[in-house]
Amino acid sequence: MGGCNREQQQLRLCTSHHGKWRRELSLGNHTPDQLLVWAAATGPFLQVHQFWCGGLHPVAAHELLLGLQERDRGGLSISPLAVRLAIAAIADVDSLYGLELSSLRLGRENGSSPARALLGQIQRMVERARRQFEGADPMAGDVWDAAAVGLWAATHRRYDAVKGDIDFRVVRQTWLRALLMEWGRSVRPTIQDLRTSLLAFSAASDGLAQRAGGGDAPSRLGAADMTAAVDAIKKSRRKDGKPRASATQDKLVRAWFAVLEFARASGLMDDVPGAFSRARHHRVARVEVNEEHAGRALPDTVIRQLDAQLHLLEVSQRGWPKELSQLFHQTIYCVLRDTGRRLGEVASLKVGCIEQADGHCQLVYDNHKAKRNGRRLPIPQNTADLITLWERRRSELPLTARAGQWLFPSAMHGSGRGNGHIRADSISAALRTWVDALPRIDSDVPGSDGQPLSFDRSQITAHAFRHTYAQRHADAGVPVDVLRDLMDHTSVDTTMGYYQVTLKRKQEAVRALAPLAVDRTGRSAPLLQSKYEIASVAVPFGNCTEPSNVKAGGGSCPLRFQCSGCTFYRPDPSYLPAIEDHVRGLKSDRESADAMGAADFVMTNLKDQIDSFQDVAETMRDQLAALPDDERRQIEEASKILRKSRATASHKLLPLTVIKQPEEDR
Numbered sequence: 001m002g003g004c005n006r007e008q009q010q011l012r013l014c015t016s017h018h019g020k021w022r023r024e025l026s027l028g029n030h031t032p033d034q035l036l037v038w039a040a041a042t043g044p045f046l047q048v049h050q051f052w053c054g055g056l057h058p059v060a061a062h063e064l065l066l067g068l069q070e071r072d073r074g075g076l077s078i079s080p081l082a083v084r085l086a087i088a089a090i091a092d093v094d095s096l097y098g099l100e101l102s103s104l105r106l107g108r109e110n111g112s113s114p115a116r117a118l119l120g121q122i123q124r125m126v127e128r129a130r131r132q133f134e135g136a137d138p139m140a141g142d143v144w145d146a147a148a149v150g151l152w153a154a155t156h157r158r159y160d161a162v163k164g165d166i167d168f169r170v171v172r173q174t175w176l177r178a179l180l181m182e183w184g185r186s187v188r189p190t191i192q193d194l195r196t197s198l199l200a201f202s203a204a205s206d207g208l209a210q211r212a213g214g215g216d217a218p219s220r221l222g223a224a225d226m227t228a229a230v231d232a233i234k235k236s237r238r239k240d241g242k243p244r245a246s247a248t249q250d251k252l253v254r255a256w257f258a259v260l261e262f263a264r265a266s267g268l269m270d271d272v273p274g275a276f277s278r279a280r281h282h283r284v285a286r287v288e289v290n291e292e293h294a295g296r297a298l299p300d301t302v303i304r305q306l307d308a309q310l311h312l313l314e315v316s317q318r319g320w321p322k323e324l325s326q327l328f329h330q331t332i333y334c335v336l337r338d339t340g341r342r343l344g345e346v347a348s349l350k351v352g353c354i355e356q357a358d359g360h361c362q363l364v365y366d367n368h369k370a371k372r373n374g375r376r377l378p379i380p381q382n383t384a385d386l387i388t389l390w391e392r393r394r395s396e397l398p399l400t401a402r403a404g405q406w407l408f409p410s411a412m413h414g415s416g417r418g419n420g421h422i423r424a425d426s427i428s429a430a431l432r433t434w435v436d437a438l439p440r441i442d443s444d445v446p447g448s449d450g451q452p453l454s455f456d457r458s459q460i461t462a463h464a465f466r467h468t469y470a471q472r473h474a475d476a477g478v479p480v481d482v483l484r485d486l487m488d489h490t491s492v493d494t495t496m497g498y499y500q501v502t503l504k505r506k507q508e509a510v511r512a513l514a515p516l517a518v519d520r521t522g523r524s525a526p527l528l529q530s531k532y533e534i535a536s537v538a539v540p541f542g543n544c545t546e547p548s549n550v551k552a553g554g555g556s557c558p559l560r561f562q563c564s565g566c567t568f569y570r571p572d573p574s575y576l577p578a579i580e581d582h583v584r585g586l587k588s589d590r591e592s593a594d595a596m597g598a599a600d601f602v603m604t605n606l607k608d609q610i611d612s613f614q615d616v617a618e619t620m621r622d623q624l625a626a627l628p629d630d631e632r633r634q635i636e637e638a639s640k641i642l643r644k645s646r647a648t649a650s651h652k653l654l655p656l657t658v659i660k661q662p663e664e665d666r
Contacts (some may be wrong), residue, residue, distance in 0.1 A: 051083045055091060063096045066129065067122025085115035086122075096123045097130060124148075139185050142168045142177070146191050154192040161191040170202040173215050177201075179263045187262065197259055200233055200252040207232025218269070221276040230256070230282045250284040257282075297471035298464050301444045302455055303337065309438050315430040317411040324393060329430050331390040332408060332422075335363075336462055338383040340469025340487065343424035343462050344368050349407040351391060354384050363387075367488050375488055428462050435460045467498075474498040477577060477643035498644075512638040517543065517570045520563070520612060522619035525570055541579050541613070542571025562605075564612035571616055573624060574639035579617045586610045 053061045064087070071078055089104040090096070101123065106115045124147045131138060131148065138148035144166040153161045166184075171177040180201050184194050207229045208215025215225065233256060234249050244252075257278050263269045310330055317325040335346050345365045355362045355376070361384035366373040391407065403409035406421035435441075435457050442452035466487075473483050484495040519525040527543065546568035549556050563569040571579065590606040624632055 049080050051080050051087060053087050056087060057094045059095045060090055060093050063126045064090075064122060067118075067125045070125050071121070079114055079118075082114040082118050086119050089115065089119070096126050099123065139181070142181075144168075144184075151188060151194065152190045154190050164191070166191070166194060166198065168198065170198070171205045172209050173205055173218075175218050176205060176208075176215070179268055180259055182266070182268060183259045183262050186266070193255070196251065197255045199236075200256040201259070203233045203236035203252065204229035204256055206236075218272045218276075221272055223275045223277075223279065226276050226279070226282070234284060246284055246286065253282065253284055296464060297467040298460060299444050299455075300472075302441060302460065303468065305441050306333075306337075306435075306438075306460070312438060313430075313434045315433055320397065320411065324396065327390055327393060328408065329434070331386055332427055333431070334383055334386055336427075336465040337468075339363055339365075339377060339379055340466045341365055341377070342369065342466060343427055347408060347422050347424050347427060348419075350405050351394075351407055353407060354387055354391075370488065370490055372488065377486065377488075424462075431460075431462055470495075470498045474644050475640040510638075510642070512635055513572045513574055513642065516620070516623060516635070517572045518616060518619055520566060520569045520616065522615045527570055527572075541582050542569055542575045542616075544568055545570055562609060564609050564616065571620070572639075573620050573635055574642040576617060576620055576639070577643070579613055583610055583613050583617070586613070 053064055056064065064083075068078060068083070085106050089106045090099075093099060096119070101116060101119055104116070104119070106119075128138075128148055128150065138145060138150075146161040146164040146166055149166075150160055168177050168181055171180060180197060183189075183197070189197070205215070208221075208225060210232075211225055211228055213220060215221065215229075230253060233252050235243075236252070237243055260269070260277075310333065313329050313333060314322070314326050315329050316322065317328060320328070332346060335341070335349070336343075339346075341363075345367065348368070349363075349365055353364045355364055357376075361379050361381055363377045363379045363384075365375055365377065367375050387407070394407070394409070397409070399409055400420070402420035404420075406419075408422045410420060410422045410426070438457075441455045441457060441460075443455040445453045447453045470483065470487055473486065478486075480492060480495050483498065484492050487495055489495045515526040517525055517527045527545075541563050544550065544557070544563070544566070546558070546566070548558070549568075559566050563571075586606055586609055590603065590610070593602050593606060624635060627635065
């Protein structure tokens with residue numbers, strides 16, 4: 001007679017089945033023999049962490065166990081629920097080999113993604129094991145199955161690739177194709193690096209095909225052929241037909257020469273002349289990045305819309321409560337927005353990264369790109385409070401020792417993969433998921449109907465917040481050396497990119513602001529656009545039209561920059577922030593002078609300067625308030641442009657050199 005084969009006792013039933021058997025007996029619905037048959041048919045009673053594959057075909061059961069053992073050996077997690085769903089789906093399957101997984105029904109009608117992904121990986125393991133048993137070489141043909149060759153997906157994804165083909169037939173020349181394939185077999189690069197090299201070889205192959213002989217005879221190749229191959233790589237285009245960025249061109253050229261160097265060293269190019277080699281001009285010229293290019297710095301209107309919809313950021317972390325997952329990603333977003341740090345710098349923040357210095361908050365981070373650790377960055381108090389809140393809440397998570405030091409731990413920290421903190425690409429993916437799901441994001445460009453056009457969401461990337469942070473400070477007129485320290489740039493030339501203003505934009509800004517210039521008393525004193533920069537010079541608190549000071553580039557003020565008492569003083573609204581800062585400084589100086597018991601004329605001078613500068617500032621604020629909204633926004637934008645231009649302007653002496661005339665010309 002049948003019984004439970006899991007935990008047999010006197011009644012041949014396990015503890016769990018025995019309880020149900022007694023309940024059914026007490027109700028009188030079944031006889032003891034019927035219940036024993038029922039127990040044998042239903043299988044063992046499973047706890048939440050268990051699964052049972054005794055009802056599977058023996059081959060399918062062994063294949064399933066093989067895959068689970070391989071996952072366990074690789075340190076990958078195993079979900080009992082996903083395994084149970086997978087077992088139920090293959091209950092009538094003889095083998096996973098060659099099975100069409102899309103035909104299976106897993107749990108819900110649309111299928112279970114974890115269970116389907118598990119079966120897909122196990123199926124690939126089974127197929128790879130069968131090919132190895134049969135002695136088949138997955139790298140033998142001109143088309144490789146990425147899931148069969150056993151190469152890592154990428155350097156930062158240290159697991160075998162799971163899908164896709166590597167088609168070497170795009171390389172026309174047989175000998176060139178053989179070089180690349182041998183490099184792949186010997187070096188065993190990641191699938192990502194292999195695809196990059198294949199892309200470079202495909203472009204170079206097209207370039208060689210245009211030469212005499214089509215590049216099919218390697219013994220006849222020379223320097224001109226190498227130049228043609230490299231030029232073809234540089235001129236290759238993306239799938240959408242757009243030219244490749246200079247960084248991508250450089251990456252492809254380096255991949256091309258790396259494989260050729262391997263082939264030379266391995267004796268695979270002994271019949272290729274030495275002239276077919278790299279020359280000095282086979283470099284990709286560095287292209288200066290235009291930091292003002294649309295999409296690099298996000299408009300303030302877009303940032304405000306993202307902030308307003310931050311509550312919709314609900315990307316889940318595996319095994320975490322929903323509330324903690326939401327706070328986790330919201331904190332990362334705010335850190336990116338408010339600090340301008342790179343993705344890797346945010347991902348690797350450590351617990352206790354907030355410090356107090358002189359009553360202000362500082363973020364302690366590591367600049368991995370420049371290899372400078374323990375950097376300090378001043379941050380707003382509300383950002384520091386949010387980081388501190390998350391740091392308290394993360395203590396509710398069951399973290400391993402590997403993840404204990406990181407502010408933003410990875411949900412997979414227990415698998416033994418990675419460093420224990422969230423990966424940069426995971427942050428990018430979460431941000432992309434949230435942004436793509438938002439109902440609406442408007443640009444600041446009006447359409448034909450007067451309504452704002454939709455903003456291009458592809459421009460909202462994690463790194464765009466770094467450009468936005470820098471551009472926001474540059475537009476505010478922050479000196480370039482200060483912004484360089486904030487961005488932690490090695491060279492000031494990198495920071496200067498944020499201050500570049502095209503001549504056209506600057507002329508438009510001058511055209512808008514020149515009529516709004518006032519004199520020291522606040523009365524309107526417009527400057528001609530043609531004389532804004534020729535007959536005046538920018539001094540700390542406004543334009544100056546005093547001839548000797550103009551000639552000296554602003555460095556020879558006869559009144560020691562007491563501009564508010566000078567008849568040549570011509571400020572405009574772009575100087576309002578500087579004037580307001582100067583007023584605050586004068587007030588501080590007045591308090592210090594009063595505490596020191598300074599002479600009355602010193603106190604009077606400071607008071608009169610404060611009053612005069614305040615009158616000028618108040619007059620300009622009243623002028624702006626009286627303008628229509630669209631004109632006021634135009635003036636504010638023009639002011640940003642001129643402040644950015646002045647932030648790095650070096651005041652040079654005008655070329656007014658006196659030349660002695662020859663005696664005969666007198």
